[in-house]
Amino acid sequence: MMRIKTPKNGRIKRELEKRAPKLVETGKKTLILHGTKTSNVLNSVLTEIHHLKKDNSIKYSRRNDKIRPFESGGETSLEFFSLKTDCSLFVFASHTKKRSNNLVLGRFYDHHIYDLVEVGIENFRSMGSFSYDKKLAPQLGSKPFFAFIGEAFESVDELKHLKEVLLDLFRGEVITNLNLAGLDRVYVCTALSSNRIFFSHFALRLKKSGTKVPRMELVEVGPSMDMVVRRHRQPDDRLRKEAMKMAPDSTKKKEKNVVKDDILGKLGKIYIPDQKVGSVPLANKSKGVKRERREAKSAKGDGDKPTTPKKQKKEDSE
Numbered sequence: 330m331m332r333i334k335t336p337k338n339g340r341i342k343r344e345l346e347k348r349a350p351k352l353v354e355t356g357k358k359t360l361i362l363h364g365t366k367t368s369n370v371l372n373s374v375l376t377e378i379h380h381l382k383k384d385n386s387i388k389y390s391r392r393n394d395k396i397r398p399f400e401s402g403g404e405t406s407l408e409f410f411s412l413k414t415d416c417s418l419f420v421f422a423s424h425t426k427k428r429s430n431n432l433v434l435g436r437f438y439d440h441h442i443y444d445l446v447e448v449g450i451e452n453f454r455s456m457g458s459f460s461y462d463k464k465l466a467p468q469l470g471s472k473p474f475f476a477f478i479g480e481a482f483e484s485v486d487e488l489k490h491l492k493e494v495l496l497d498l499f500r501g502e503v504i505t506n507l508n509l510a511g512l513d514r515v516y517v518c519t520a521l522s523s524n525r526i527f528f529s530h531f532a533l534r535l536k537k538s539g540t541k542v543p544r545m546e547l548v549e550v551g552p553s554m555d556m557v558v559r560r561h562r563q564p565d566d567r568l569r570k571e572a573m574k575m576a577p578d579s580t581k582k583k584e585k586n587v588v589k590d591d592i593l594g595k596l597g598k599i600y601i602p603d604q605k606v607g608s609v610p611l612a613n614k615s616k617g618v619k620r621e622r623r624e625a626k627s628a629k630g631d632g633d634k635p636t637t638p639k640k641q642k643k644e645d646s647e
Contacts, residue, residue: 348415352576356502360416361388362407364396364423370430370453371422377456377552378420381499381530384470387414396421398433399560404442412440418498428559434494438572444564446487446494449557456551465532465548467514472507473499474533479520487524487558495528509535515547521555529553 336342359382361375379388389410397403398421407419421433430450436443467473475496481488499516512533519527531547538544564572586598 354503356385357417357497358415359386359498360410360414360419361386362396362410362419362421363390363392364421364431365392365394366424367392367422368424368430370450371424371432373455374432374450374453374552374554375420375422380456382501385501387416398435398442398445399447399562408437408440408442411437420498431559432556434491434498436494436497438564438568443568443572444490444494445560445562446491446558447560448491449559451555451557453554454551459549459551461532461548461550465513465534466550467532470501471511471513472501472504474512474515475500476515476517477520478517479526481520481523482518485520485523486563487561488520488526490561490563491526491556491558492518509543514550524558526556526558527553528556 336345359378361379363372363375367375375388379386393406395403395406398407407421410416411419417437419433419435419437421435423431423433425431428447428449430453431447432450433445433447435445477492479488482492483489495516495518515531515533517529517531519529521527529549530551530553532550534546534548535543536546586600588596588598590596
């Protein structure tokens with residue numbers, strides 16, 4: 330039988346606890362890799378994606394010859410890097426004569442490839458080609474807005490799949506509360522055709538509007554590019570069902586007749602059934618009722634018979 334080794338070092342134990350499954354997962358890290366050959370355009374794309382996700386991305390600069398995500402056996406090295414770096418997303422760039430400026434976006438599940446989307450990059454413009462006030466540059470770790478323009482994102486399977494991957498790639502950590510000051514960027518994706526989208530990045534400028542909600546203006550800060558969908562691979566139904574499972578502790582049962590208030594706290598309603606007091610016979614054992622009955626009987630008897638003084642006992646006289 331195989332022997333299970335347990336870590337003895339405290340640092341290794343803490344690292345394994347971070348990688349263990351959790352009810353509330355932390356932000357997904359992105360693995361950025363180069364293929365056998367890459368162009369200058371792809372090098373700039375990978376650099377700027379790493380800059381946009383600098384807080385939760387890992388970029389390797391060495392060339393990788395054995396990685397071919399869509400081919401059988403070509404994903405082994407990619408899954409090894411995912412296990413090594415604990416990344417849930419990846420961006421892989423390659424450039425060939427058949428597929429020029431090729432970018433593969435994908436997701437992992439349990440350090441195995443979950444799904445893939447392959448796009449071609451055209452009309453790329455880097456951040457340095459835009460002129461704007463550098464004070465408006467988005468801050469590191471800020472939360473972005475997403476705008477998907479076009480009906481094709483809901484009707485075409487390829488663009489619908491690309492939309493899911495882009496949301497996972499750029500949205501960062503999922504949170505419940507958000508400060509308006511932390512929203513300083515917008516990703517805009519416009520569907521130009523059934524297999525082509527225009528991807529652009531804007532900074533948000535907040536101005537006074539006379540109300541509590543400020544007026545927003547968009548300033549393009551880059552990068553921007555056209556993405557042409559070439560190939561995509563959806564996960565099979567069995568893998569999707571396994572990945573979508575939720576832990577029993579994460580779903581709470583609904584409490585009936587319970588309301589939570591910020592000031593009063595937890596409030597509950599109690600429903601009491603009708604008592605039907607009028608139809609319930611009451612026991613007649615009270616002392617006051619008996620005394621009243623005795624007085625009523627004595628008064629009734631006194632009224633029927635003539636009252637005569639009681640005879641006094643004669644005292645024996647000697």
